[in-house]
Amino acid sequence: MAPTAPSTRPGGGGHLQLQGIDAFSDAVSSAFVPLRVSTSAPDRFRARLRRAAVGKVEVTEVDARRHLVERTAALVQRGGAARFKVSVQLEGSCLLVQEGRQAVLGAGDLAVYDTSRPYSMAFDDDFRAVVLMFPQPLLGLPPEQVRELTATRFSGTQGLGAVVAPFLAHVAEQFDRLPGPARARLSTHALDLVTTMVSAELGVRGGADAQRQALLARVHDHIEAHLTDPGLNPVSIAAAHHVSTRHLHALFRAEGATVSGWIRARRLERCRRDLTDPGQLERPVAAIGARWGFADPAHFSHAYKAAYGEPPSHTRSALHRG
Incomplete structure (x- = not known):
């Protein structure tokens, strides 16, 4: 059965009530990247997707019955922009497999994975999860280093995971109900937290440089999205990213460029x-x-x-x- 008509919101969001595994497969392949989805009970399959986006950051809540998701090598070879996904398990459990690693995520746990590499996610029962997806440069860390941690469980009850997971869950709960400027600020904070969590786990030295690159990537994305706005200038950009204009100018100067x-x-x-x-x-x-x-x-x-x-x-x- 085809999905019911989505209720859409500004910012690329919407709600989908889905019946049948084929409708769900089409929906998640559209929402994320092309995926292969299967289940042992296709006729009884039910799911709900709730999506919202700002710029190139997309937040999706998935509420579904048991199934298997596979990002195969053949699907990866079709191309497309390389993205990272951060999944927070809200209810139920998940087995995530990528790069030879396995992570069992329970309620509250989270993990990072890479759409430019094959992966699979097995959900053995009804579950609910939040997925944050964004282009890899926005994380501000070398992708080859981040890949050392894909399919690694971050506990939702200790360490930085205990800070990041609840924040992402609360962001997803309210994201599509907020005005665009608030969504932009929250997505910036969410990426900063994920970068901090991954950097700490990697033990990356020069973390300040990673944060600088992450901020610069987000500023570039903001500029690209507002080029037609006559009010786009260093003051408005700095305000949107909660930095001083002096810091913004220094950020570009380090790259041999100017904001204007x-x-x-x-x-x-x-x-x-x-x-x-x-x-x-x-x-x-x-x-x-x-x-x-x-x-x-x-x-x-x-x-x-x-x-x-x-x-x-x-x-x-x-x-x-x-």
């Missing part, structure tokens, strides 16, 4: 993409510049020429000639 220069370069790249898009031939050059934050046509033309060696009108003319 990064924003300008990303906006110009979007303008160039639109100017070379045959589907936007009817859109005036000035309108394309304005769409991406260049309200003054003369300033847009000057900045574009400085970046690409020709005015935007020449780029558009080349498309006409083609």
